[in-house]
Amino acid sequence: MSKKIFNYFNKILPTILFLLVFQLTMSNCNRELAMDHFQVCDLFDNQGKCTEPWDKTKTYQLRIPANKKLKTWEDLSHFLYFQARETPGIVIYWNRDFTESEKKEFKSKNCHGVFVFYGRKIEMEGKEIGDNWMGFFHYLGTILEEEMKHRGRWTKEIYLSEVFPAPMEIGFHCGDKSFMTSTEIDLSIIK
Template identity: 35%
Template sequence: MSLTNLNLKQPLVILNIFLFPFLLILSFLFLSQCNLSEDKVFQFCDNFNDELKCIEPKTENDIVFLDRSKFKKENPSYEDFGNFLYFTARETPGFRLVLDTAWNGKTSEEFRSHYNAYLVYGSAKERMEGNSFQPKTVVSFHYLGALLKEEFRHIGIAKNPFQIEALGPIVLTYIVEIPGKEPISKVRTIQLRWKP
């Protein structure tokens, strides 16, 4: 078949044959960027700088190594360990959240007054103590020691002799309530270990 014998429908078929792979690749690139941006919206992070950038990123599953030489209690209880985490180790699970629009379309005051972030471990649920805001970025953190102590009291082991090995994985649930958005719930598991 020569090019002069092509009817009008054939150029469209040829164009579609070449256009389809191009559109497929373009769609794939667009969707992969959507996934990347979704991952960047909520980020586990335990430390931030003044610009609210994450300087200690975390994952859904982490091992946190603690300096045993700084835990100076003799015959420590679980409550003592919670105090160590709070006052000495200063472990602060947190997150960084990037908003689509400034204050999620609300006023700064409205956003701040209706924003809530909670950290849950077992039956203990506490409002996150640290919150910092910028128009399109929010960071929140909580002291792990305070949360663990509350759960230790609830299950009746606060005064029992402490063994780090008996803790097992600590499953934390982050709950974030943002004005104008559905609540966000994320789970992170950490294991506490002594540094070798």
């Protein structure tokens, strides 16, 4: 008798497992997509792991080679962009994996990271979408370039205290989903 029960159980076990996995998958897909948490970050890998996290404040310390002369905001911005390659950004982690239609929407032009730097909104140029995370970044050199051109100081002498420390909001906007957090960045030059 027990052998019959064992054989019967072995026959229905795959069906039970399939139904269980199917139910778990469907319940996950039916959950409303919501932001789980975020990390302000200078660098993240292709799995969404933030490798250079920071909290509410960040001081960028630039080491300038002795043979490099930075006299204008243009010089500094180009150094930040091409040599230092500092990229403040944010990684957003979600409560479940994205559906294919959500992934398609997030990869569209309607989804982007955003900075608010001295009251001016700047779209981030970098975007990466994972299974249940999205990351955005922008080059600090570009942020500084846009601000100093706006102030008419692009080709003028550098006075860090004109800009830094700087209040900055960072976040994203994707369709009906958006988020912003307040941060502050500072910059010091080490010769």
